[in-house]
Amino acid sequence: KAGVTQTPRYLIKTRGQQVTLSCSPISGHRSVSWYQQTPGQGLQFLFEYFSETQRNKGNFPGRFSGRQFSNSRSEMNVSTLELGDSALYLCASSFDINQPQHFGDGTRLSIL
Amino acid sequence: AQTVTQSQPEMSVQEAETVTLSCTYDTSESDYYLFWYKQPPSRQMILVIRQEAYKQQNATENRFSVNFQKAAKSFSLKISDSQLGDAAMYFCAYRSALMRFGAGTRLTVKP
Numbered sequence: 001k002a003g004v005t006q007t008p009r010y011l012i013k014t015r016g017q018q019v020t021l022s023c024s025p026i027s028g029h030r031s032v033s034w035y036q037q038t039p040g041q042g043l044q045f046l047f048e049y050f051s052e053t054q055r056n057k058g059n060f061p062g063r064f065s066g067r068q069f070s071n072s073r074s075e076m077n078v079s080t081l082e083l084g085d086s087a088l089y090l091c092a093s094s095f096d097i098n099q100p101q102h103f104g105d106g107t108r109l110s111i112l
Numbered sequence: 113a114q115t116v117t118q119s120q121p122e123m124s125v126q127e128a129e130t131v132t133l134s135c136t137y138d139t140s141e142s143d144y145y146l147f148w149y150k151q152p153p154s155r156q157m158i159l160v161i162r163q164e165a166y167k168q169q170n171a172t173e174n175r176f177s178v179n180f181q182k183a184a185k186s187f188s189l190k191i192s193d194s195q196l197g198d199a200a201m202y203f204c205a206y207r208s209a210l211m212r213f214g215a216g217t218r219l220t221v222k223p
Contacts, residue, residue, distance in 0.1 A: 033211065043203065043213040056210050090157065098145055098207065103157035 002027065004104035006091050012110045018079040021107045025072050025093030031055075032074040033101060034066060037088040046089075049074055050097060078109075086111045116206050118214035125194045126222050132179075133189045133217050135204030144208040146180065146187045151216075152200040160202070163187065196221050 005024040013019050025032050034046040045058040049068035066076040072093070078085055088108050092101035115138045125131035137146070148160040163171045163180050170178050175195075179188045191198055199221045204214040 035213075042215045045210055045212065048210075058210070088155065092157070100147065100159045100162050101211065102159065103149075105154075105156050 004091055004093050004102055006089075006104035006107050008107060009105065010108045010110075012112060013081050014112050015081055015083060017081050018077065019081060019109065020075055020077045021089055021091075021109070023074045023076075023091030023093075023104060025074070025091075026102055029093035029095050029102070030072055031094045031097055031099070031101075032068055032072065033092045033094075034074070034076050035090040035092065036060075037090055037106070038086075043090070046076065048097075055097065081111050083111050085109065116204055116212050116214040118202075118204055118217050120217045121215070122218045122220070124220045124222060125191070125198075127194055127196060129194055130190060130192045131194055131219065133191075133202050133204075133219070135187045135189070135214055137185050137187065137204075137206045139185065139206065139208065141208050144206060146178075147205040147207065148176070148178070148187075148189045149203045149205060149213075150198075150200040151203065152197075157203070161189065191219075194221050196223060 007022045031050045033048040036044045047066050048056040052068045063079045068074045088106045090106045092103045094101045117136045144165045146163045149157045150160050151157050161171050161173045161176050175192045177190045201216045203216045206212050
């Protein structure tokens with residue numbers, strides 16, 4: 001079974017731009033969560049989707065948004081990028097909300 | 113709000129020895145899940161072990177076991193017969209409505 005796939009692996013952007021990150025969950029998994037990982041703040045929850053509906057949202061500004069498609073694939077978008085958005089963005093999928101999450105390799109986003 | 117605390121930023125263990133990583137959490141809920149994940153330098157988070165709060169029996173997965181003390185809100189991970197491949201960042205995580213992670217413990221395994 002293929003694991004969680006995140007694309008791209010690396011991304012370099014400049015301040016003010018916007019970016020879209022993609023996540024394909026494990027086949028059959030309906031829940032997708034996104035996390036931001038930085039050395040200073042650790043792993044922080046962004047949002048969680050289940051069957052195309054946002055179930056939970058972390059404490060991030062409105063510049064961070066996401067969506068889930070009918071095939072469970074998910075995208076997150078960050079608009080008006082700031083230097084502080086530089087981070088590893090991790091996607092995780094699970095069969096259901098309280099099942100163990102399986103993580104992708106992440107997208108390393110660097111803002112210049 | 114639920115918080116997860118890992119009080120050991122770094123730990124070191126000799127190969128083949130046993131090491132215990134600490135985790136405490138704060139919650140007012142009675143139904144939740146606890147996890148330990150490892151993140152090697154390859155950066156992919158890998159689930160190590162899972163514990164349901166309603167289960168009194170401590171979870172075990174091969175060389176990995178937990179000591180779950182619900183009243184004390186403690187969830188430590190014991191790694192027996194440590195191997196070089198166990199070297200990684202270990203994150204304790206709590207889940208009810210949201211998933212929250214501790215700051216992590218970097219484990220070094222000495223040959």
